[in-house]
Amino acid sequence: MEALLQITFGGLIFGSIYALAAIGIVMIYKTTDVVNFAHGEMAMITTFISFTFLQMVGLSFFVSFLLALIFAAIFGMTVYQAIIKRVQNAPPLNQIVVTLGLFLAFNGIAGLIWGYTPHGYPSALRGDSFQVGSVFMSPHQLFILGITLALMILFFILFKYTKIGLAMRATQQDMQTSSLMGIKVSQVFNLTWAAGAILGGVAGILTAPITYLEPSMMIDILIMGFAAAVFGGFVNLPGAVIGGLIVGVYSNWVSYYIGSELSVAFVFLLIVLVLYVKPTGLFGAKYVKKV
Amino acid sequence: MFLMLKLMDVHVYYGSIQALDGVSLEVPKGDIVTLLGANGAGKSTTLKAISRLVNIKRGTYELNGKTVNKQSPHSIVKKQVIHCPENRRVFPELTVEENLRVGAYIRKDNKLKQDLDRVLSYFPRLGERMDQFAGTLSGGEQQMLAIGRALMGDPKILLLDEPSLGLAPNLVREIFEIIKQINEEGISILLVEQNAHLALETAKYAYILENGKIELQGSTEELKENDQVRQLYLGA
Numbered sequence: 063m064e065a066l067l068q069i070t071f072g073g074l075i076f077g078s079i080y081a082l083a084a085i086g087i088v089m090i091y092k093t094t095d096v097v098n099f100a101h102g103e104m105a106m107i108t109t110f111i112s113f114t115f116l117q118m119v120g121l122s123f124f125v126s127f128l129l130a131l132i133f134a135a136i137f138g139m140t141v142y143q144a145i146i147k148r149v150q151n152a153p154p155l156n157q158i159v160v161t162l163g164l165f166l167a168f169n170g171i172a173g174l175i176w177g178y179t180p181h182g183y184p185s186a187l188r189g190d191s192f193q194v195g196s197v198f199m200s201p202h203q204l205f206i207l208g209i210t211l212a213l214m215i216l217f218f219i220l221f222k223y224t225k226i227g228l229a230m231r232a233t234q235q236d237m238q239t240s241s242l243m244g245i246k247v248s249q250v251f252n253l254t255w256a257a258g259a260i261l262g263g264v265a266g267i268l269t270a271p272i273t274y275l276e277p278s279m280m281i282d283i284l285i286m287g288f289a290a291a292v293f294g295g296f297v298n299l300p301g302a303v304i305g306g307l308i309v310g311v312y313s314n315w316v317s318y319y320i321g322s323e324l325s326v327a328f329v330f331l332l333i334v335l336v337l338y339v340k341p342t343g344l345f346g347a348k349y350v351k352k353v
Numbered sequence: 354m355f356l357m358l359k360l361m362d363v364h365v366y367y368g369s370i371q372a373l374d375g376v377s378l379e380v381p382k383g384d385i386v387t388l389l390g391a392n393g394a395g396k397s398t399t400l401k402a403i404s405r406l407v408n409i410k411r412g413t414y415e416l417n418g419k420t421v422n423k424q425s426p427h428s429i430v431k432k433q434v435i436h437c438p439e440n441r442r443v444f445p446e447l448t449v450e451e452n453l454r455v456g457a458y459i460r461k462d463n464k465l466k467q468d469l470d471r472v473l474s475y476f477p478r479l480g481e482r483m484d485q486f487a488g489t490l491s492g493g494e495q496q497m498l499a500i501g502r503a504l505m506g507d508p509k510i511l512l513l514d515e516p517s518l519g520l521a522p523n524l525v526r527e528i529f530e531i532i533k534q535i536n537e538e539g540i541s542i543l544l545v546e547q548n549a550h551l552a553l554e555t556a557k558y559a560y561i562l563e564n565g566k567i568e569l570q571g572s573t574e575e576l577k578e579n580d581q582v583r584q585l586y587l588g589a
Binding site for chain 2: 225228229231232235236238239240241242243244245246
């Protein structure tokens, strides 16, 4: 029982990171109709940038964190403007080839610049683990939970209560009619890529202290993030968050009780089952998008 | 206070296919003008050219004498020419209230509350459904919402694309009464309609579009008596 609690808690922590990755992927897909396979690698590059500020320039953790997120926003918009925009109306297969190409390119570029040797990456909150009931938790784990929760609330407020959030939701549902309302949809696309890249970057910076910093650090996160997104039918943000938590807890259970090498396999087995029973995803509805 | 809209010899292409072949028309100040024609004649394309959703390849598009061929949809909306698209196109996963707020997206003035009250006085049923998702409304209610949303943009010229589409006859009458009221309050209207009877009853002036060209134009009084119109569009 104690082990189960501990494993479940650990799963929620990983799940939070998967959820952050998933909402970036879903948001970008929902708004610009592009499945961004390079999402994890963009996050990895952002994490390296934060590391550069932290280690080379010697700034504090939070300043480096903020600067890296500003970088992420510009990076996201640049990728959209320079590359994605051209293929936004291309057949899906072409888009997939482009974002897969970016995935490989970013991975290679990071290797060239920063090398393949794993670096240790500090956490914002250092200190010893402590015990709550029978569960051990570290300050970094609580940091992950706190940041994830804060970002969820922030994005909820953004979408629900701000004018630009309203414009983003309108554009997701009907791009052409949105422009008839005077919404500058190209601005919405830019912002979406910026926000998506920021969410990914946060996921990367939270992951690095657990896994080490190296060019392939985000590949597993990306796979699990996609798994989480599928739970939400790829269009539902709260669904992606719940999907992330489910994937995190479930894969941690599999790792502990069956074997860590099987966790990804079992996650996708679960997804096959879910999609078999409900082809639109656990929380997805039939979604017809007008362009 | 009124805005004058003028198209002169406008050509529009979809890829290599010509959709408009030299359309010229005017929406004079304060009038209802209707654009009739069969399916695929180019009626919706004409409206899309005006709201700048499609490119004008050749010809001139003027608002108050100023050429606006190359301006963005955003700046056309800012000039208070508002397009209420075919098939209503409400945002299904936004509430009625949010749909109306999107309609007022570009507004910076403080008349919003007043305009909202006006929309709700035209369409009281929307007021009862403010927190409901637009996708759950009936077809008639969605049409009311689409028109209300367009009015929230404070139009001087309202472009209406087939507001009668798919609605029961009594609802159509109700909506057309309101279209007349909206016009009486000083908004010029360019009305695209399949229902020629209704359109000729409502409008003052009509253009008839065939294969991307204006084939016939005149006051609705005149056109109602025209043999060709009676045969082809009024089924007489």
